[in-house]
Amino acid sequence: MSSLDRPKFWPKTTQLYPFSNMSERRNLRTGSGSVWNVVKFQDGVKQDGGYRATADTECRCRKCEGSNSPSNVWWEFQVHTATHVVFDDVDVNIEYDWCELNCVTCDKTLGNKLMEMYNHFYNVRRKVWKKYFASRSQHKLTFIVSHPHGCSKQVSVGQWKDRLEVDERSKFTYTTCTCPGSSGAQVHCLGYDDWNWSDLVHSGSFKSGLNCSGVGFV
Numbered sequence: 774m775s776s777l778d779r780p781k782f783w784p785k786t787t788q789l790y791p792f793s794n795m796s797e798r799r800n801l802r803t804g805s806g807s808v809w810n811v812v813k814f815q816d817g818v819k820q821d822g823g824y825r826a827t828a829d830t831e832c833r834c835r836k837c838e839g840s841n842s843p844s845n846v847w848w849e850f851q852v853h854t855a856t857h858v859v860f861d862d863v864d865v866n867i868e869y870d871w872c873e874l875n876c877v878t879c880d881k882t883l884g885n886k887l888m889e890m891y892n893h894f895y896n897v898r899r900k901v902w903k904k905y906f907a908s909r910s911q912h913k914l915t916f917i918v919s920h921p922h923g924c925s926k927q928v929s930v931g932q933w934k935d936r937l938e939v940d941e942r943s944k945f946t947y948t949t950c951t952c953p954g955s956s957g958a959q960v961h962c963l964g965y966d967d968w969n970w971s972d973l974v975h976s977g978s979f980k981s982g983l984n985c986s987g988v989g990f991v
Contacts, residue, residue, distance in 0.1 A: 909964025
């Protein structure tokens with residue numbers, strides 16, 4: 774069921790907010806997201822990964838919270854997605870349509886795999902940013918990696934059309950194809966993706982047929 778606090782319209786518009794008419798119905802909804810900043814901890818000490826610190830000395834995943842012997846090794850990471858995908862009434866930014874989920878796991882197979890994949894992504898992303906930065910306003914290449922309809926991962930490629938300034942941040946429109954379930958996927962506008970950080974996620978579409986991102990830094 775949708776949160777009862779989910780707004781009926783997007784802020785300052787008459788456009789219906791996603792799933793606002795489903796607050797009393799149980800419907801399967803799907804979305805996409807991206808993993809960021811994977812960090813490994815042991816006994817509360819960072820072993821590998823980003824710059825985040827912790828005051829914990831043991832894993833606080835759901836399994837460990839109910840255990841008499843919680844793991845002393847765990848991984849923390851964030852998932853970036855669109856607010857309207859996971860809306861509740863806690864710390865949401867409806868207008869930017871972006872949110873960050875803090876996650877934890879002590880599954881060694883999953884933790885090591887996430888760490889390896891994120892490090893590879895980080896290194897490749899930096900190279901791509903350097904290659905396309907100077908020509909970013911010429912080719913306007915944009916791609917999205919998402920899970921349309923909750924199915925297997927798909928990559929769609931197009932071009933961005935407009936860069937709109939919102940509170941010293943940016944919102945992009947683009948021709949890159951999406952489907953229901955693509956909301957929350959990271960939008961890669963090559964050359965505008967800062968090699969260290971970007972929080973553009975797919976938000977929806979306009980009546981013109983162009984798709985649009987949420988508001989974020991690039």
